[in-house]
């Protein structure tokens with residue numbers, strides 16, 4: 166008799182929505198209590214922050230992960246922290262939080278990893294004529310997998326002594342997570358359980374993949390025992406000091422690989438998709454970095470990274486709209502009543518939905534669907550919201566332990582990539598669509614054209630409708646050559662042809678940039694449009710006035726600049 170259940174059972178939702186999350190979002194937006202119930206799934210789904218505080222904090226002990234969840238992932242995750250409740254969870258949490266507390270140590274490692282793996286990979290792609298085609302989602306998955314292997318297993322992927330090729334591990338790991346996730350999609354748990362007993366179909370493949378993963382981790386443990394591990398900084402070595410139980414060690418490590426890999430890659434993928442669709446945000450990030458770093462500094466320091474409020478806000482904002490873990494469930498131990506009056510029966514499931522929550526007007530206001538990092542800033546400083554409004558890292562006693570590390574890792578990647586490369590989306594239309602997986606995975610990846618900024622830059626402005634901010638580069642004097650002339654459109658939308666308006670040297674306090682000698686630019690807020698006519702040379706830089714005021718200068722540029730050095 167329930168319309169929602171009817172629609173669910175007949176999959177009628179799929180005529181209007183690309184995925185289940187969007188349909189749930191629609192239902193939650195319509196619900197006065199921001200809570201719905203799918204009776205046939207015995208599932209209460211909520212996007213109500215007060216309910217979430219109740220589930221994750223006030224009544225934490227009534228809402229453990231539950232057997233249903235741990236059974237689905239038990240073959241891969243064993244008794245690792247994700248998959249257990251009670252004392253075993255508490256012990257692992259204490260141990261792991263010691264390890265994850267020291268983000269500044271991890272920063273050095275992330276930098277090393279970005280420089281030795283990520284930058285060379287993108288540079289080689291960018292060297293292709295007209296830029297190289299790369300799938301950023303794939304690149305980020307590889308990067309975060311390799312980094313988390315370094316962090317948790319201590320594997321140096323540049324070392325000739327690596328006990329196996331990293332792709333062996335990542336392929337088996339991928340297969341095992343995908344097949345575990347598909348268990349949750351089967352109509353009844355009895356189906357996959359029967360297949361497991363009979364060792365058939367995807368269950369047979371899952372068993373083989375898990376055996377491979379176990380074998381490879383076992384090899385690492387053996388190698389560590391051979392060469393010694395007490396002085397090592399990685400997570401496995403730390404746990405090996407307190408335990409010799411290989412199954413326990415394996416379970417601990419697997420969780421970290423899972424927790425730290427796909428989440429970060431997913432967050433980076435949607436972040437890049439968003440900023441490449443919102444060039445003004447990308448430009449503000451570049452500007453913020455530029456203002457912070459010294460003239461000849463190659464990479465930001467840890468202390469500098471902590472000061473990047475705008476970037477921090479942009480990352481939070483992108484995960485508000487695209488949380489890597491779109492929803493999460495618990496199972497009620499006893500009957501309960503949520504603060505909004507919804508009754509929850511013992512043994513049933515309660516799901517909270519960060520993806521839907523990011524789209525709720527009741528939480529974020531009328532502009533909730535817009536990508537606006539500014540909503541996180543007060544007077545230019547990042548302003549934290551309640552984690553129950555934003556449970557992207559979960560909240561309460563079981564909140565994500567790797568949050569700080571993940572944020573630092575993401576920021577480091579963004580800071581290293583943006584000044585060096587330009588990215589252009591291959592498919593810039595439409596919304597992101599996701600595949601069914603444990604963490605949000607973009608369907609068909611994120612193909613982009615990457616080119617090195619020092620060679621051909623400002624390519625962002627190839628479409629006249631795009632906005633960008635020209636920022637001062639760190640090198641002291643920048644020679645640049647732009648092909649095409651520029652037309653300035655005043656704030657009154659009166660077009661002034663750039664070449665016609667040549668009449669003296671620009672005043673530094675009022676200009677967009679020091680344009681060719683004799684050219685004139687007007688005050689802030691003017692927009693420029695292209696009109697390919699001729700080429701000119703000059704020095705580029707943002708005026709000290711704007712730098713001091715930390716103001717961004719929005720411009721429209723419609724031409725392709727080539728041979729721009731220094732931007």
Ligand code: HEM
Nearest residue numbers: 246424425428429432489490557558559563565566567571
């Ligand atoms: C953007 C990146 C990340 C996001 C969005 C994220 C989100 C989450 C969420 C939602 C949970 C709760 C899962 C549940 O209990 O069902 C969680 C737990 C956890 N995360 Fe993260 N995570 C991220 C990155 C990381 C990283 C990099 C690490 C470690 C290297 C990590 C380590 C953990 C651990 C150990 C837990 C289990 C905590 C517990 O059960 O007490 N996470 N994370």
